[in-house]
Amino acid sequence: xKILILGAGQVGSTVAESLxxxxxxxxxxxxxxxxxxxxxxxLDLRTLTGNASHxxxxxxxxxADTDMLLAVTQSDEVNMVACxxxxxxxxxxxxxxxxxxxxxxxxxxxxxxxNFCVDFxxxxxxxxxxxxxxxxxxxxxxxxxxxxxxxxxxxxxxAFEGGPLVGKPLNxxxxxxxxxxxxxxxxxxKGGPIIPEGGTVVQEDDEIFFIAATDNIRSVLxxxxxxxxxxxxxxxxxxxxxxxxxxxxxxxxYQVKLIDHNKKSCExxxxxxxxxxxxxxxxxxxxxxxxxxxxEVDVFCALTNDDENxxxxxxxxxxxxxxxxxxxxxxxxYVDLLQGGKIDIALSPAHVTIxxxxxxxxxxxxxxxxxxxxxxxxxxxxxxxxxxxxSKVVGRRIDEIDLPKGATIGALVRGGEQVIMGxxxxxxxxxxxxxxxxxxxxTMKKVEKLFQVGIGFF
Amino acid sequence: MGRIFTVFHALxxxxxxxxxxxxMPVATAIIYDDSAMLLDFLLAxxxxxxxxxxMWLLTRRHKGELSIRNGYLLVVAMWTAMPAFATLPxxxxxxxxxxxxxxxxxxxxxxxxxxxxxTGLDHLPPAINIWRHELNWLxxxxxxxxxxxxxxxxxxxxxxxxxxxxxxxxxxxxxxxxIAETARNLWIVYVAITLLCIGALKWAGMNWLDxxxxxFSAMGLGGFSTxxxxxxxxxSPLIEFIMIVFMLLxxxxxxxxxxxxxxxxxxxxxxxAEAVASLGLILSSCLGIALFLWWQNVYSDxxxxxxHASFNLVSIATSSGYASVDYAQWPIFAPLWMMFLTAIxxxxxxxxxxxxxxxxxxxxxxxxxxxxxLLHPAVVDPMKIGGYVVTNNIVFAVLxxxxxxxMTVGALTFVLLISxxxxxxxxxxxxxxxxxxxxxxxxxxxxxxxxxLADFQKWVCTFAMLAGxxxxxxxxxxxxxxxxxx
Numbered sequence: 001x002k003i004l005i006l007g008a009g010q011v012g013s014t015v016a017e018s019l020x021x022x023x024x025x026x027x028x029x030x031x032x033x034x035x036x037x038x039x040x041x042x043l044d045l046r047t048l049t050g051n052a053s054h055x056x057x058x059x060x061x062x063x064a065d066t067d068m069l070l071a072v073t074q075s076d077e078v079n080m081v082a083c084x085x086x087x088x089x090x091x092x093x094x095x096x097x098x099x100x101x102x103x104x105x106x107x108x109x110x111x112x113x114x115n116f117c118v119d120f121x122x123x124x125x126x127x128x129x130x131x132x133x134x135x136x137x138x139x140x141x142x143x144x145x146x147x148x149x150x151x152x153x154x155x156x157x158x159a160f161e162g163g164p165l166v167g168k169p170l171n172x173x174x175x176x177x178x179x180x181x182x183x184x185x186x187x188x189x190k191g192g193p194i195i196p197e198g199g200t201v202v203q204e205d206d207e208i209f210f211i212a213a214t215d216n217i218r219s220v221l222x223x224x225x226x227x228x229x230x231x232x233x234x235x236x237x238x239x240x241x242x243x244x245x246x247x248x249x250x251x252x253x254y255q256v257k258l259i260d261h262n263k264k265s266c267e268x269x270x271x272x273x274x275x276x277x278x279x280x281x282x283x284x285x286x287x288x289x290x291x292x293x294x295x296e297v298d299v300f301c302a303l304t305n306d307d308e309n310x311x312x313x314x315x316x317x318x319x320x321x322x323x324x325x326x327x328x329x330x331x332x333x334y335v336d337l338l339q340g341g342k343i344d345i346a347l348s349p350a351h352v353t354i355x356x357x358x359x360x361x362x363x364x365x366x367x368x369x370x371x372x373x374x375x376x377x378x379x380x381x382x383x384x385x386x387x388x389x390x391s392k393v394v395g396r397r398i399d400e401i402d403l404p405k406g407a408t409i410g411a412l413v414r415g416g417e418q419v420i421m422g423x424x425x426x427x428x429x430x431x432x433x434x435x436x437x438x439x440x441x442x443t444m445k446k447v448e449k450l451f452q453v454g455i456g457f458f
Numbered sequence: 459m460g461r462i463f464t465v466f467h468a469l470x471x472x473x474x475x476x477x478x479x480x481x482m483p484v485a486t487a488i489i490y491d492d493s494a495m496l497l498d499f500l501l502a503x504x505x506x507x508x509x510x511x512x513m514w515l516l517t518r519r520h521k522g523e524l525s526i527r528n529g530y531l532l533v534v535a536m537w538t539a540m541p542a543f544a545t546l547p548x549x550x551x552x553x554x555x556x557x558x559x560x561x562x563x564x565x566x567x568x569x570x571x572x573x574x575x576x577t578g579l580d581h582l583p584p585a586i587n588i589w590r591h592e593l594n595w596l597x598x599x600x601x602x603x604x605x606x607x608x609x610x611x612x613x614x615x616x617x618x619x620x621x622x623x624x625x626x627x628x629x630x631x632x633x634x635x636x637i638a639e640t641a642r643n644l645w646i647v648y649v650a651i652t653l654l655c656i657g658a659l660k661w662a663g664m665n666w667l668d669x670x671x672x673x674f675s676a677m678g679l680g681g682f683s684t685x686x687x688x689x690x691x692x693x694s695p696l697i698e699f700i701m702i703v704f705m706l707l708x709x710x711x712x713x714x715x716x717x718x719x720x721x722x723x724x725x726x727x728x729x730x731a732e733a734v735a736s737l738g739l740i741l742s743s744c745l746g747i748a749l750f751l752w753w754q755n756v757y758s759d760x761x762x763x764x765x766h767a768s769f770n771l772v773s774i775a776t777s778s779g780y781a782s783v784d785y786a787q788w789p790i791f792a793p794l795w796m797m798f799l800t801a802i803x804x805x806x807x808x809x810x811x812x813x814x815x816x817x818x819x820x821x822x823x824x825x826x827x828x829x830x831x832l833l834h835p836a837v838v839d840p841m842k843i844g845g846y847v848v849t850n851n852i853v854f855a856v857l858x859x860x861x862x863x864x865m866t867v868g869a870l871t872f873v874l875l876i877s878x879x880x881x882x883x884x885x886x887x888x889x890x891x892x893x894x895x896x897x898x899x900x901x902x903x904x905x906x907x908x909x910x911l912a913d914f915q916k917w918v919c920t921f922a923m924l925a926g927x928x929x930x931x932x933x934x935x936x937x938x939x940x941x942x943x944x
Contacts, residue, residue: 259836266838271847279836288836 001025004066004092005051006082007073010330011098011124014350014359015070018312022445027061030073038398053081063090080104080116087117096120096360098114100241120360124353129245131352132326135345136250136299139231139324140221141421142207142345146214148413153378154185155221156372162226163391171198173223177236182212182220183421184375185410185437193377193439195408202219209372211410211435213419228323231298235322237258237283237313238304239269242328243350246301249274256290259283283313283353286320295321299338303325307334314343325392366448367433377439379410382451384432392450393434399424406440407447463520465531466513469539471763473510477503484548485665487585495549495551495585502546509543513897527712527941530932533604537924541551551586558913567593569927570601570809572681572779574894575909575916579686581901584667587684591674598678598809599648599929603641605807643915644712646717652677662696676704679809681779681896688904689769690782697780709736709776711807731844732805735834736815740775740803744768747792754789767792770904775799779896781904793899797886799897802892811894811926813863819843820856862930867892870922877915887911891919892926 001024005012006028016026016039025043029052030036036047050057052073052217063069069086071079079097086092097111099121099122104110111118134144143156159166165173170184187194188207202208202224212220221227234250236243239260247258247269256276260266263280270278279286283304294300300322302310314327326345329335338346355370355378368381388395392402398409409422413433420426428434436447466568480503488498524532544567545560559575566573567590579587655673660666668684675682685691689698702861707715718726727733748760748767757763767938768781773780774796785793802818804810823841830839841848867888874884879901887908895905901911908916925933935941 010888203606263838267840267847270838270840271842274842274845277830277834278838279834292834298877 001067002062003068003070004029004061004063006069006071006079008032008039009072009074010350011072011353012070013039014354015072016043016045017357018354025136029057031060032072040280053078053085055085058082058085058090063092066092066295068092068094068096070096071423076101076104080118084116094119094360096357098122098124100125107292117245122353124349125241125245126244127353127356128347128349129249132246132301132347133249135326136231136254138217139222139299140225143372144217145379146172147227147368148416149434150214151413151417152211152411152435153217154209154211154370154410154435155217156207156209156311157221157224159204159208160225161200161204163222163224165202165223166204167202167227169199169201170196176223177219180212180216180219181421182210183410184208184210185408186439194448195406209437211421223300233296233298235292235297235300235317237302239265239278240303243303244269244272246303247273247276251445259288283329286316289317289320293330297322298324300325307331311338318342378441378444379439380436380438380447382434382436382448384428384451385430385436387430394430396428397424398422398426398428400452401428404443404446406443407436407438410435410437420428462524463517464524465528465535467517467520468524469534469535470510470512470514470517472815473506473539473543474514474537476543477507477510479592479596480506483585483589486588490584492583492585495583498547498550499585501550502543505546506938528943530722533928533932534936537568537928541568545569547586547589551583556913557914562920563590564593564910565923567680567682568592568597568600568679569812569894569923570597570680571891571894571923572675573890573902573908573919574682575907577686577907577909579684585666590682591671594678594680594682595652595674597680598708599645601809602644602648602807630910643716645711647716648677651704651707657854658700658704659697662700663694664692672701673704676701676720676778677708677809679705679776679778679804681773683780687927688782689780695765698765701780702769702772705772705776705778706737706740709740709804709808709810711805716790725765729844731895732816732819733818736803736805740772740799743769743775743795743799747771747795750792751788756788771796771799774895775803777804777893777895779890781897784903786899786903786905797889797898800893801889813860816843817856817860820853821860822847824853824857835839845873859929859931863892866925866930870918873918874915877912877918880916887919892922894923894926
């Protein structure tokens with residue numbers, strides 16, 4: 001597939017990186033030649049320096065025969081104009097734009113075919129905010145991912161002493177709580193994946209991924225570890241795009257304190273936020289933390305755009321007694337280094353946000369792609385189509401489906417309502433949303449192929 | 459002295475316009491076939507018109523833009539000169555009336571105070587009564603225009619709060635781009651609500667004269683009545699209820715009314731933080747005072763207590779000043795609480811007087827900010843009203859205004875005490891005057907009026923009315939040496 005990416009920032013380069021490995025022709029356009037050079041030296045792609053919304057630049061970048069346009073520059077307006085041009089001048093089939101401003105997002109008609117012709121809009125900051133919000137809602141979880149419009153969820157949790165399941169085989173779960181449907185999709189032990197079977201014994205410190213109906217998350221979490229008190233006090237460091245959105249999302253349900261070092265932006269934030277206590281100071285200032293009772297904080301989020309600062313302030317907060325600390329870390333190497341150490345959750349924005357983008361990029365009926373454990377595993381939501389003749393999935397029991405090694409079917413969502421766990425004798429029907437869990441990224445293509453409908457269908 | 463003449467030039471023009479106000483009593487005199495009154499009013503009209511014209515023509519060489527300083531001067535000159543000319547028909551008609559009393563009466567009318575020194579109101583000629591009430595109504599109109607068009611330009615006491623270009627309840631209003639257009643729209647709203655009020659009162663059983671008079675004084679939140687017994691004369695719950703509704707309408711910013719009317723939505727009222735606070739405070743006080751009176755056994759029936767508490771409290775709190783019963787006989791908490799409300803409850807841009815609710819909100823929020831600052835030294839906590847940030851400069855101006863207001867109340871109370879008045883009478887007379895409310899307690903209570911005061915005390919009250927109506931700074935600034943220094 002020919003893909004044109006506008007903008008070589010955080011999002012643009014991460015997308016380029018994950019798509020380049022899947023045999024795509026990629027061109028990246030950016031104003032900043034330096035960034036492009038860096039990208040080109042690492043990856044096998046073409047780059048072009050220039051203004052991404054100018055038709056001449058787009059033409060040079062080969063928009064005429066591009067299959068998909070990804071407009072992810074810093075500017076909403078540039079992205080929108082590029083989509084409009086692509087649609088009306090060059091008939092580009094798929095146009096995706098990064099849109100941050102709520103002013104635009106709140107009016108979907110702006111993106112319609114009569115106006116700016118944006119097929120899909122994504123807002124990484126919003127995705128990240130939703131992600132953190134979920135983590136705060138379920139403080140025991142390491143990761144919470146939603147499928148089928150929130151009906152089913154995939155939750156990662158670290159097993160701890162005190163959970164009834166710890167030290168027991170997995171099939172104990174069914175006898176212990178027969179009324180709750182849940183399925184353990186994978187276990188990571190000492191960094192490596194284990195394909196779970198009924199007899200697998202859960203050990204302390206295992207990272208367990210399970211799928212359950214969203215309403216049941218809490219009761220399943222209880223099986224894995226002692227439950228914490230629900231979070232009440234949240235402290236956020238960094239009032240940028242993410243910090244601001246997060247404070248806004250949380251301020252009515254939690255007591256939120258927001259620290260930012262810039263006096264001007266503090267004033268702006270305080271004007272925008274109704275119930276958040278905005279503090280002017282350094283996120284690594286332990287005096288300020290003590291003053292604001294860091295020991296009483298339930299969740300501490302370091303969300304500035306400086307990795308080192310986030311790490312240090314998260315460590316300080318943990319030291320000061322914050323119950324759970326979350327740090328936003330851009331550099332992949334740091335994330336692996338820190339996850340599971342003193343910092344409870346090291347968040348890589350690229351991996352959190354890339355999933356929704358990739359879902360549009362991938363072929364077949366992929367609704368969502370979420371990357372787990374910083375990309376070591378992925379969870380896909382696919383729609384099954386066709387019938388027993390045309391499809392390799394529909395009308396078959398799960399144990400009849402020829403899944404590649406390392407892939408498991410976690411659950412099905414039928415009719416947008418009913419969540420069915422993927423047992424070996426469950427039969428897939430047309431229209432089901434199937435949640436597939438993949439521990440080996442190489443098998444992704446095979447799974448997608450499996451769900452494509454054969455020629456006979458048409 | 460050239461700049462003084464520019465003020466006179468503008469003042470002359472204002473007087474020419476003001477002389478048109480005599481048309482209403484003239485028409486009344488014709489309707490009631492009262493030739494003596496007709497002559498008096500025509501004479502007064504000609505006098506005012508001639509003086510205005512003369513002033514305007516003599517100073518026409520000094521026509522020009524008014525500086526901000528001259529703006530203060532003009533506003534004060536207008537509000538002293540118009541009542542002075544308005545005394546003419548009173549003096550002509552009532553030969554026994556002193557100028558002090560007549561000026562007190564007309565000043566009370568134009569500042570929408572509604573305190574009176576006249577007795578035997580029931581027997582005054584209809585034209586005089588219409589004139590008194592028209593002054594209330596014009597005063598209200600003048601105040602709205604003053605609030606939206608003139609005071610923001612002078613920047614008094616955080617008045618910028620109400621200006622369209624700064625944050626505050628009127629921000630999303632941005633009524634219309636031009637001041638003149640805005641003022642015209644507000645007049646239309648004011649006139650429309652007044653007409654409604656006249657219709658409602660007539661329907662409730664008043665005669666036309668009473669309906670027009672009471673609608674005028676209710677919309678201006680003045681409180682003049684055509685009867686010595688005020689609204690108690692009618693002894694009708696329906697009339698009291700209608701008046702409550704219209705007084706509450708008049709105590710809300712007229713810009714909000716305009717927006718609600720233009721947007722055809724009541725949600726506008728909920729978004730106006732000031733209106734919500736003001737109406738919430740008044741209505742909850744009604745209930746509280748009714749319960750208090752019932753508990754104290756002033757009225758044995760709760761519904762009677764609620765009726766009397768509501769009417770009198772709304773009347774005083776909105777700074778109108780009607781009475782339906784002698785509330786001075788109630789336990790002292792109730793009337794004092796009413797006097798307290800009159801100082802704070804009215805909205806900016808309404809016809810009410812006092813500190814205004816928005817400044818009260820600023821005061822409260824500032825106290826909250828100080829507490830927060832002590833608990834969290836690093837906090838960044840801008841003041842917000844209705845979701846909009848209020849800058850510190852405005853907060854300072856508002857606090858300055860409130861402290862000047864309190865000092866003025868204190869100083870004038872002392873002056874009245876020196877003149878020999880008892881404390882309650884002196885304090886409440888000053889409060890009632892500076893808040894443009896009307897009746898106080900003691901010798902100036904609802905059962906009597908200001909006729910019992912000495913001339914000097916009447917002048918003090920007259921000054922308080924003017925100062926209160928023009929937001930204190932406007933008047934007092936003329937007494938500072940800097941103002942006159944070049």
